[in-house]
Amino acid sequence: MSKAKHIFVVIVLSLLGITMVINLNKIPGNTDQINFIYSHITNNAVLETGSLNFVTAILYDYRAYDSLGESTIIFGAVSGIVLLLSRKTLPVSSHGLSFIVKRTFGMLTPFIFLFSLYIISHGHLSPGGGFQGGVILGAISIIFSIVYGSEFDFKRYSPTTKTLLETGGALLFIGLGLAGIIFGGYFLENLRFLNTEIGSLLSAGSIPLINTVIGFKIGAGLAIIFYSMIQKTFKEEDKL
């Protein structure tokens, strides 16, 4: 990069920064409406949703429609990547890493799976939720394909299973939303049938259900992305 170009880039970036600072200062601060929403959520969220974690309460109850949009974005990304990258080659790849690594991860992987299930199922009680736990579920598939070779991943957790989990999760999420229309009145309303004591595992209405559905959907989607990215190496290694 020449020096004049460098200086031009620096000037443009600093102008962008100045405009961002000016615009962020113009955002209204603590107006009445923001105060009203804040006080409403902090006072009533536990009673209205039954979820102790307010972030999960906002993400999967008050703003569940936005979460539907996010998972649609992931669905679109998965579809695009599979369309662009997947090739019908044999699922044979390298034989994984050494014996020591294989044994170590053989002992570790069940605990990673348990941790992801814990994060998904306790999304309404402790930090975490469907999205974070789902990404850890997807990481298990990545561990399988890197450490054990992707033939192992193909046999244990085949692409058909992943696709079924992904589309099934998306359909169940929309189904929960439609059930809100049928039972309550509006799309993705909290169905209040898990109504034990607040703070126990089976509370907070449909939030744990949406968490589980989103978790499996996101995990399977990210596993599909990674699998279709490494798929191409098989052909190269078969040639060699």
Added chain:
Amino acid sequence: MIILKYLLVIFLVTTAYLAISFKEELVSIIFLSIFSIILTTLYLIHNAPDVALAEAVIGAGLNTAIFMTVISQVREGKKSMFREDD
């Protein structure tokens, strides 16, 4: 705690600069991973454990794996291209 916060911010900016200043891609990827680990600590200090968990899982774990895969794919593709030219 305030000193720790400022130190972490300085480290954050340094790792971000180092990540774009190296020519070798693998070094940049490792610096991006360190960047997200520092960002995770900052989120935890600012009382946002949900975002911290997401950042740790996605930034430090998934991004590194996917970038590594892409780098290896690109290098493998370049090698096979040169082979076909020869």
